Amino acid sequence: xxxxxxxxPLQDDDIARLQIGDVVFLNGTIYTGRxxxxxxxxxxxxxxxxxxxxxxxxxxxxSPAIREHNGQYDITSVTATASFRFARYIGQFIxxxxxxxxxxxxxxxxxxxxxxxxxxxxxxxxxxGYGAGAIYGRSIVRVEDVLWKEELGLAQAVWIxxxxxxxxxxxxxxARGNSLFGQENARINNQFFxxxxxxxxxxxxxxGEETDPREEMV
Amino acid sequence: MISRDLLFxxxxxxxxxxxxxIPSDVKKTITRMAEKEIQPLPxxxxxxxVDNYEIAEAEKRPMCSDTGLPRYYVKYGNEARNEGGFVxxxxxxxxxxxxxxxxxxxxxxxxxxLTRKDYNNNVGAHAPSVxxxxxxxADWIEITSVHKGGLFGSDYRMLFPADGIGGIKxxxxxxxxxxxxxxxxxxxxxxGIGIGxxxxxxxxxxxxxxxxxxxxxxxxxxxxxxLEEELIELGNSSGFGSMGLxxxxxxxxxxxxxxxxxxxxxxxxxxxxxxxxxRSTVRIHSNNSLTYREDPHWFTDYYRxxxxx
Ligand code: SF4
Numbered sequence: 122x123x124x125x126x127x128x129x130p131l132q133d134d135d136i137a138r139l140q141i142g143d144v145v146f147l148n149g150t151i152y153t154g155r156x157x158x159x160x161x162x163x164x165x166x167x168x169x170x171x172x173x174x175x176x177x178x179x180x181x182x183x184s185p186a187i188r189e190h191n192g193q194y195d196i197t198s199v200t201a202t203a204s205f206r207f208a209r210y211i212g213q214f215i216x217x218x219x220x221x222x223x224x225x226x227x228x229x230x231x232x233x234x235x236x237x238x239x240x241x242x243x244x245x246x247x248x249x250g251y252g253a254g255a256i257y258g259r260s261i262v263r264v265e266d267v268l269w270k271e272e273l274g275l276a277q278a279v280w281i282x283x284x285x286x287x288x289x290x291x292x293x294x295x296a297r298g299n300s301l302f303g304q305e306n307a308r309i310n311n312q313f314f315x316x317x318x319x320x321x322x323x324x325x326x327x328x329g330e331e332t333d334p335r336e337e338m339v
Numbered sequence: 340m341i342s343r344d345l346l347f348x349x350x351x352x353x354x355x356x357x358x359x360x361i362p363s364d365v366k367k368t369i370t371r372m373a374e375k376e377i378q379p380l381p382x383x384x385x386x387x388x389v390d391n392y393e394i395a396e397a398e399k400r401p402m403c404s405d406t407g408l409p410r411y412y413v414k415y416g417n418e419a420r421n422e423g424g425f426v427x428x429x430x431x432x433x434x435x436x437x438x439x440x441x442x443x444x445x446x447x448x449x450x451x452x453l454t455r456k457d458y459n460n461n462v463g464a465h466a467p468s469v470x471x472x473x474x475x476x477a478d479w480i481e482i483t484s485v486h487k488g489g490l491f492g493s494d495y496r497m498l499f500p501a502d503g504i505g506g507i508k509x510x511x512x513x514x515x516x517x518x519x520x521x522x523x524x525x526x527x528x529x530x531g532i533g534i535g536x537x538x539x540x541x542x543x544x545x546x547x548x549x550x551x552x553x554x555x556x557x558x559x560x561x562x563x564x565x566l567e568e569e570l571i572e573l574g575n576s577s578g579f580g581s582m583g584l585x586x587x588x589x590x591x592x593x594x595x596x597x598x599x600x601x602x603x604x605x606x607x608x609x610x611x612x613x614x615x616x617x618r619s620t621v622r623i624h625s626n627n628s629l630t631y632r633e634d635p636h637w638f639t640d641y642y643r644x645x646x647x648x
Contacts, residue, residue, distance in 0.1 A: 122379065142380060186404040186446050198401035203491070203523060227521035227583075249582065250388045251525040252615040254404040255395035274457055276446060289387065291380075301584075302521045308585040309578035313516065316577060320509040324499050334516040 126286065130178045131221040133242055139292045141301040145246055146288035150177040150265060150281060151224070155184065155202055157277025159210035161269065162217075171268060174218045176281060182207065182225035184276035185261075186254065194264040196282065198254035201226035201247075212237035224290060226251050227302075230337070234298040245294035247301070260287045310335060341421040341480060341623050346431040349621050349629055353484040354409060354439035356619035359399060361392045362633045364554040365529075365591070365616045372527055372581075372588035381580030385527075385588060388581070388614055403525075403615040406445040407486035409436045410467045412551060412637060416477025419625060429469060432482070436460070436467045445486070470543070472642050478625040483635040485550045485618045492524035492611025495542055500605055504566065507534065507607055511570055514609045515577050519589055522582035525613035526589040529554060530574065533608045536598030545608035548594035550618060551637035558595055559643075567593045596638065599645075 122144050127135050129149025139145065152173060161167045185199040204211075204225035211229065214220065215237055223238075224246045238245065248257060261282050268279040293301045314334065322332060369392070373385035395402035411432050421428055437460040440447055447459040449466045461467065474481075494514045498506045511532070518524040531549025533541035557564040570593040580586015600606060622630045 122383065144383075184404070184446070186401045186406060186444070188444055197399075198395070198404040200404045202405075227523055247582075249384045250391060250614070251522055251582065252403040252613060253387055253391035255398065255400040255402055256387060256391045258400050258404065259394060259398065274447075275459075276448070289383075305583060305585045306520060309583075312576070312578035313512075316512055316573060317509065320505045320512070321502075323496060323506055323509065324502055325497060334513060337520055 136221060136242060136244055136296050139244060139295050141292050141295050141299045141304060143292045144288065145290045145292060146286045147179065147290070148285055148287070149179070150283055151179040151181050151287070152177055152282065153181045153183050153185065153280040154214075155182055155207065155277060157269070157273040158279050159207060159214060161273065163210055163213065171266070178219055178221040180214075180218070180220055180223055182223065185280060186258070187275055194267065196258055196261045196264060196280070198258035199261065200251060200254040200257065203227045204229050204245075208233055215241050215243050222246050224248060228293040228300060231298075231300050231303050234294040234300060238294055239296070239298040242296060244292060244296055246290040247293040249289055249291055257287065260284050306337070341419065341625065342627055343422045343427050343431060345623060345627050345629075346421060346428055346480075347435055349623050350411070350432050350435035350482055350484070351438055352631070353482060353619050353621050354435055354445075354486075355443060356631060357409075357484040357486050357617045358401060358406060358439070358443050358445060359396070360619065361396060361402060362553065362616055362618060364633065365614070366392050368554045368591045369527060369614060372591070376580060376586050376588040378580055378584065378586040381582060381584040381586030381588065384581045384584065403488060404446065405488040405615075406443075406448065407488035407615070407617060408448055408466070409439065409445065409461050409484060409486050411469045412472070412483040412485070412547070412635065413469060414472050414474055414481040414637065416474050416479045418476060418478040419480050421480060428480075432467065432469055433462050437462050470547075472637065474639060475641055480623045481620060481636075482623070483551060483618060483620040483637065487550060487612060487617070488615055489525060489611070489613045492518040492528065492613070493546075493609060495538060495606070495608045497538070498605040498607050499603065502605060506605070507532075508570070508573065510607055511573065511609060512577070514611070515574060515579060518611060519577065519579035520583050524611040525615070526579070526581055526611070527591045527614055528589070528611040529591045529616065530570070530593045531610045531612065532570075532593065532595045534595060534597045535600035535605065537601070538606050540598050541606045542608040544596040544598055545610045547637060548596040549610040549612040551635040552594045553634050554592045556592070556594065563595050563597065567595050596643075
């Protein structure tokens with residue numbers, strides 16, 4: 122496993138060197154975003170009041186655990202949320218905000234990397250373990266700002282965070298659109314399907330249900 | 340008579356323990372799995388999960404920022420009495436959830452399902468949920484708090500007697516294929532399976548099996564215990580490792596509970612309890628003393644009884 126410590130804003134030549142399965146740590150500013158941000162921008166057509174794209178080119182699908190005292194925020198723990206739910210918005214968001222890296226959980230469908238990520242030189246970085254909130258929480262050094270806290274609530278607000286050695290993150294999709302999960306699924310599938318030998322499909326099927334275990338649900 | 344104040348303070352402390360202390364059975368198991376995994380990537384991930392537990396405990400940080408949905412399981416001794424009765428008990432549990440959300444803090448995850456209204460206290464309609472069971476001759480009240488996160492890893496299927504054990508295995512694999520991909524279940528997980536009863540009963544039992552039995556616990560019925568062991572083996576041969584990377588360590592344990600079903604059917608529900616297994620139990624004695632412990636002991640002989648009495 123190759124390890125890289127990279128400054129934000131991420132540079133194209135740094136990104137080009139990354140391969141799927143590499144481990145990345147980030148230094149600089151990142152901002153959180155999920156359905157609250159995307160639907161405010163693209164369904165409700167709110168105007169972004171701050172120059173977000175100039176502040177960072179790395180966004181993080183998550184909502185942190187936050188301690189608030191006297192208007193100061195302390196983020197104790199942060200874990201990513203599953204990114205596949207944001208498929209509808211992510212292409213336009215990457216373009217509009219010149220995003221170079223999306224950090225999240227579980228990655229996105231392979232065709233989204235080809236359509237939305239690769240043309241903009243963007244990569245997908247996966248947090249590891251998913252439940253590992255304390256590791257990521259401790260590398261957030263400061264909350265720089267928070268946007269739409271009243272409107273969207275603590276969990277959906279956009280948190281602008283200064284991070285130091287934020288990681289480990291696994292390169293899930295590289296600049297060429299290769300996918301670590303795509304590669305791992307291919308390795309898993311043969312072994313997994315062999316376990317189905319001799320196990321009949323259920324007697325009663327359900328409308329709208331996928332019955333081929335080769336199909337991904339995301 | 341168990342006092343109202345004590346119920347509240349015990350329930351509050353219970354939430355603090357559930358949120359911040361990692362049960363030793365889970366920590367030990369993940370540590371062992373990290374050693375057993377031979378594939379480098381999922382091994383690296385498992386090691387980081389162990390580190391994360393340690394950092395969370397040492398620095399008092401939530402192990403996962405999704406602090407889950409606080410809920411309660413109450414085992415009420417038949418001889419126990421509490422000041423104010425069940426209404427006071429439920430009020431104490433709701434107040435404790437509110438205060439714990441504010442103090443620890445927990446993420447205010449509970450929202451109105453349609454309007455998404457959030458009181459920022461993890462309290463609302465049917466929230467926190469409280470499930471009850473009873474214990475003969477006991478004069479204590481036991482409360483278990485579980486903060487289970489996760490939107491993924493549970494499913495239900497109406498199987499029929501002719502589907503047999505093979506049908507259960509296939510369903511078990513289907514849920515693995517559905518939710519271990521890309522690590523959606525946040526595996527390693529403990530898998531709870533409710534078999535039989537009616538739809539609602541098997542869903543409830545499966546959830547309790549996942550959350551209220553410790554890792555390593557085997558069902559007292561040898562046939563069920565054997566199926567549990569077969570399913571652990573099956574899950575860990577699926578090719579899915581932690582995070583959905585190719586590997587062999589993703590099932591910590593499988594717990595099965597059964598309920599007698601309609602003669603024509605075999606409903607089955609499966610739940611994956613993620614690696615953030617936040618649970619804690621307290622026994623409140625009739626003399627108003629408290630004993631905290633990790634093992635909920637929810638499935639007593641009485642709770643599993645098949646007899647008329
Ligand atoms: S499923 Fe568990 S470990 Fe994963 S994000 Fe949710 S609470 Fe955390």
